[in-house]
Amino acid sequence: MTAVHSPFSRPHLLGIEDLTVAEIEDLLSHADEFQDVKTVPHHAGKTVVNLFFENSTRTRISFELAAKRLGAEVVNFDAATSSAKKGETLEDTARTINAMGVEAIVIRHSEAGAAGKIAGLVDCAVINGGDGTNEHPTQALLDAYTIRECKGRIEGLTIAICGDILHSRVAHSNISLFRKFGVKIRLIAPPNLLPSNAEALGAELFTDYAAGVADADVIMTQRIQLERMRESDKPDIEKYQQAYRLDRAKLVLAKPDVIVMNPGPITRNLELTDDIADDPKHSVILQQVRNGVAMRMAVLDRIMDAELLG
Numbered sequence: 078m079t080a081v082h083s084p085f086s087r088p089h090l091l092g093i094e095d096l097t098v099a100e101i102e103d104l105l106s107h108a109d110e111f112q113d114v115k116t117v118p119h120h121a122g123k124t125v126v127n128l129f130f131e132n133s134t135r136t137r138i139s140f141e142l143a144a145k146r147l148g149a150e151v152v153n154f155d156a157a158t159s160s161a162k163k164g165e166t167l168e169d170t171a172r173t174i175n176a177m178g179v180e181a182i183v184i185r186h187s188e189a190g191a192a193g194k195i196a197g198l199v200d201c202a203v204i205n206g207g208d209g210t211n212e213h214p215t216q217a218l219l220d221a222y223t224i225r226e227c228k229g230r231i232e233g234l235t236i237a238i239c240g241d242i243l244h245s246r247v248a249h250s251n252i253s254l255f256r257k258f259g260v261k262i263r264l265i266a267p268p269n270l271l272p273s274n275a276e277a278l279g280a281e282l283f284t285d286y287a288a289g290v291a292d293a294d295v296i297m298t299q300r301i302q303l304e305r306m307r308e309s310d311k312p313d314i315e316k317y318q319q320a321y322r323l324d325r326a327k328l329v330l331a332k333p334d335v336i337v338m339n340p341g342p343i344t345r346n347l348e349l350t351d352d353i354a355d356d357p358k359h360s361v362i363l364q365q366v367r368n369g370v371a372m373r374m375a376v377l378d379r380i381m382d383a384e385l386l387g
């Protein structure tokens with residue numbers, strides 16, 4: 078894999094919104110080349126910093142594995158023991174890491190726009206690992222990869238995204254990607270957790286779960302992001318479970334070969350029941366996790382190659 082101009086040859090990956098279909102296709106097919114690849118030391122001698130100000134299991138570890146499998150060194154920033162605790166600003170932290178001579182920063186931060194903000198301050202690559210409620214582009218890419226792996230296509234599918242859509246950066250990046258691919262997007266949530274700009278998003282809104290999942294090819298469940306909610310928006314958990322938890326009775330309304338997704342972490346028995354989360358026929362949740370490594374290898378490889386091209 079030599080440095081050649083690819084459809085995706087950007088210095089940063091900040092969001093799905095900016096990408097063309099050709100760029101997304103390029104990353105999806107590049108990820109295929111990394112499935113089951115344990116080491117391709119193509120980026121030996123480079124350094125990737127995981128700059129995570131919010132908790133993470135899947136995203137941080139899969140970026141770390143992806144970078145290591147590409148031969149790069151990885152440094153994990155721990156916000157809790159860093160100088161952020163002494164009042165250092167995000168901008169100064171980013172400039173400080175950049176000054177040490179690294180090739181890429183993967184950032185997760187609670188502020189929408191944080192990745193874009195630091196991209197303008199550093200001369201290394203910046204990859205958005207989730208910025209507030211805004212975007213989580215690599216999650217949408219690995220979700221698209223998983224859907225194509227299971228269904229053979231993305232175009233023309235009916236995909237229901239259910240749960241706390243308002244606060245979910247995963248839902249926002251997925252909606253943005255699905256629009257570009259001509260997906261029939263359905264958003265299912267209580268009225269206060271639905272976005273207000275559905276028409277602009279090209280999505281159909283449902284407060285009735287049964288109507289929303291009818292004949293769906295894919296059901297994407299999303300966690301209730303209590304940490305991002307105003308007190309007045311927090312739902313009554315029992316009522317929420319009754320109306321918005323994916324269970325067997327709701328699942329049978331979708332297509333017989335429907336796949337059930339969740340970006341993780343799952344809140345068991347809140348957004349979906351245990352038996353659906355662990356259902357070997359429908360749940361692809363661990364397949365999403367597995368694909369996350371290959372997808373992040375594809376993104377890091379393209380981005381660190383683009384850096385070579387200048």
Ligand code: NCD
Binds near residue numbers: 213342
């Ligand atoms: C998500 C996130 O942090 O945005 N998790 C992930 O990256 N897989 C979703 C969530 O926290 O619910």
